[in-house]
Amino acid sequence: xxxxxxxxxxxxxxxxxxxxxxxxxxxxxxxxxxxxxxxxxxxxxxxxxxxxxxxxxxxxxxxxxxxxxxxxxxxxxxxxxxxxxxxxxxxxxxxxxxxxxxxxxxxxxxxxxxxxxxxxxxxxxxxxxxxxxxxxxxxxxxxxxxxxxxxxxxxxxxxxxxxxxxxxxxxxxxxxxxxxxxxxxxxxxxxxxxxxxxxxxxxxxxxxxxxxxxxxxxxxxxxxxxxxxxxxxxxxxx
Ligand SMILES: [Fe+2]
Numbered sequence: 001x002x003x004x005x006x007x008x009x010x011x012x013x014x015x016x017x018x019x020x021x022x023x024x025x026x027x028x029x030x031x032x033x034x035x036x037x038x039x040x041x042x043x044x045x046x047x048x049x050x051x052x053x054x055x056x057x058x059x060x061x062x063x064x065x066x067x068x069x070x071x072x073x074x075x076x077x078x079x080x081x082x083x084x085x086x087x088x089x090x091x092x093x094x095x096x097x098x099x100x101x102x103x104x105x106x107x108x109x110x111x112x113x114x115x116x117x118x119x120x121x122x123x124x125x126x127x128x129x130x131x132x133x134x135x136x137x138x139x140x141x142x143x144x145x146x147x148x149x150x151x152x153x154x155x156x157x158x159x160x161x162x163x164x165x166x167x168x169x170x171x172x173x174x175x176x177x178x179x180x181x182x183x184x185x186x187x188x189x190x191x192x193x194x195x196x197x198x199x200x201x202x203x204x205x206x207x208x209x210x211x212x213x214x215x216x217x218x219x220x221x222x223x224x225x226x227x228x229x230x231x232x233x234x235x236x237x238x
Pocket of ligand 1: 119123179180
């Protein structure tokens with residue numbers, strides 16, 4: 001796939017039938033396994049955006065819906081993998097950059113880098129929720145505002161543990177909020193198992209973890225509410 005000269009393009013390439021097929025198999029599997037575990041916002045957003053397990057969505061149509069719901073817009077990363085910095089910074093403008101790369105059918109349950117399935121199935125439904133979208137934008141604003149490497153790392157770590165790999169309490173029960181857990185069978189099974197310690201969310205502790213995208217987590221964090229996460233981000237913005 002040649003992604004040259006596609007930097008930040010809001011108009012996406014045409015996906016091939018075999019790529020839609022990968023989406024379709026994965027979406028079907030995930031919807032089943034998430035049934036009792038995903039935070040209800042995911043299903044609500046899925047419906048509001050008119051996403052379908054049949055094919056990778058048409059991003060022009062998604063952008064019209066997202067614009068009216070929360071003002072977010074999907075754009076292409078233009079590259080297969082974009083580093084933390086520019087990716088998080090774009091959230092400040094209510095832009096979510098999505099890669100156009102998708103894993104192969106031969107290796108359905110593993111992708112070395114986030115792909116369009118993770119970005120869309122994991123992230124987009126949540127961005128249809130006003131409060132969640134506002135917090136996501138604040139992450140971007142805080143990242144842009146942060147002056148030191150240390151502060152930027154703290155924010156990126158809180159993004160990782162608060163947005164990508166988090167749990168959120170709903171009426172006393174722990175539900176899956178993290179987009180990386182939502183989009184990956186292996187990560188979800190690991191996170192739900194007893195091998196993973198679930199700790200109350202602690203922004204300072206999270207900020208200092210030396211995280212790795214290539215190993216399963218041993219510790220994950222549970223948010224009491226989205227308000228808790230928003231308060232953390234608001235502090236950085238003051
Ligand atoms: Fe992600």
